[in-house]
Amino acid sequence: MTTILGIESSCDETAAAVVVDGHTILSNVIATQIDLHARYGGVFPELASRAHVEAISAVVDQSMTDAGVSYDKLDAIAVTRGPGLVGSLLVGVNYAKGLALATGKPLMGINHLEGHVYSLWLSEPYREIRFPVLLLIVSGGHTELLLMTDHGKYERLGGTLDDAAGEAFDKVGRMLGLPFPGGPNIERAAKMGNPTAFKFPRSKRDESYDFSFSGLKTAVMREATVPHMGADGKKRGPEKNPKVRSDVSVNDVAASFQDALVGALVEKTVRAAKEYNVTEILIAGGVSANGVLRQRLRAESELPVRYPPLNLCTDNGAMIAAAGYFRFEAGLRSDLDLDVQPMWPLTSDTYAT
Ligand code: KG4
Numbered sequence: 001m002t003t004i005l006g007i008e009s010s011c012d013e014t015a016a017a018v019v020v021d022g023h024t025i026l027s028n029v030i031a032t033q034i035d036l037h038a039r040y041g042g043v044f045p046e047l048a049s050r051a052h053v054e055a056i057s058a059v060v061d062q063s064m065t066d067a068g069v070s071y072d073k074l075d076a077i078a079v080t081r082g083p084g085l086v087g088s089l090l091v092g093v094n095y096a097k098g099l100a101l102a103t104g105k106p107l108m109g110i111n112h113l114e115g116h117v118y119s120l121w122l123s124e125p126y127r128e129i130r131f132p133v134l135l136l137i138v139s140g141g142h143t144e145l146l147l148m149t150d151h152g153k154y155e156r157l158g159g160t161l162d163d164a165a166g167e168a169f170d171k172v173g174r175m176l177g178l179p180f181p182g183g184p185n186i187e188r189a190a191k192m193g194n195p196t197a198f199k200f201p202r203s204k205r206d207e208s209y210d211f212s213f214s215g216l217k218t219a220v221m222r223e224a225t226v227p228h229m230g231a232d233g234k235k236r237g238p239e240k241n242p243k244v245r246s247d248v249s250v251n252d253v254a255a256s257f258q259d260a261l262v263g264a265l266v267e268k269t270v271r272a273a274k275e276y277n278v279t280e281i282l283i284a285g286g287v288s289a290n291g292v293l294r295q296r297l298r299a300e301s302e303l304p305v306r307y308p309p310l311n312l313c314t315d316n317g318a319m320i321a322a323a324g325y326f327r328f329e330a331g332l333r334s335d336l337d338l339d340v341q342p343m344w345p346l347t348s349d350t351y352a353t
């Protein structure tokens with residue numbers, strides 16, 4: 001039995017969890033900062049790091065209490081090392097270093113994207129995953145299509161050239177006057193809207209496995225919001241706080257936007273799964289909570305499609321502990337002078353460092 005404490009602080013959730021053998025969750029504590037950032041319509045980095053400092057010790061203590069585990073029973077401490085906001089990452093990494101020093105337990109720095117991947121292993125009862133699998137990681141900061149051939153073995157097939165999928169949801173949500181974060185609120189509005197009301201462009205219909213969502217975002221802006229006029233009556237560049245046109249249904253725009261974005265993700269994911277002959281398609285990250293994405297992938301692929309339970313799609317400590325378990329088993333440990341990596345792609349090399 002291997003017991004790992006996982007700590008996550010890369011963005012706007014301070015989270016800690018205790019996980020046994022990479023799949024059994026003993027505790028999973030999350031202090032979200034959504035309310036703190038909502039008034040700015042996005043994550044405010046300085047506020048985020050300060051809130052992490054205030055929350056981290058209580059969150060970690062609570063995760064140990066909930067799990068009923070004392071520090072001497074832990075096998076290792078896993079912490080998100082990057083990618084993410086530098087100030088936020090430092091809070092988690094420094095706290096984890098302190099704990100490792102005080103308890104004498106090994107420390108492991110984890111790639112946040114790899115954490116999202118391992119949220120798929122947190123299933124109860126445990127169901128084995130046979131490699132190779134296709135991974136679609138869709139979060140607020142990333143959109144990555146990867147081939148995973150074994151634990152820690154990743155081959156990047158493509159990704160976004162501009163906005164991440166979650167970022168596009170958040171920006172369009174703001175344009176439509178919906179609360180932050182945009183993703184779940186657009187999904188809710190879309191349920192009451194018509195997905196064929198607007199013909200938004202579906203990004204990059206080409207042979208590559210790359211995505212581009214900025215054209216879609218601009219199309220929504222053009223169709224749905226009041227043009228930004230200067231005092232001289234001429235059109236200006238994009239407005240910072242655009243207003244929705246009075247003759248436009250927010251629900252229809254939300255549904256049509258979601259349809260276009262999900263359509264692009266599904267088309268390339270299904271094609272890559274065929275080309276690389278994988279056993280399953282795995283989706284992870286905040287946007288994998290989206291019901292339309294889940295349904296469409298299931299409908300359009302002959303292969304099994306797996307996604308995490310809703311509470312494990314967005315950032316959490318359990319996924320970091322699960323990723324830590326597989327590193328622990330592989331005998332990989334980090335030094336106590338571990339640094340943070342704000343920009344850190346997920347590759348096979350990442351795994352070994
Ligand atoms: O993985 P995550 O918690 O944080 C990052 O690592 O970035 O993802 C957060 C993102 C946000 O952009 C949010 O709008 C999006 O996930 N999201 C959704 C849904 N729930 C969260 N996007 C679409 N549909 C949802 N139901």
Ligand code: ZN
Pocket residue numbers: 112116139140285286314315
């Ligand atoms: Zn994330």
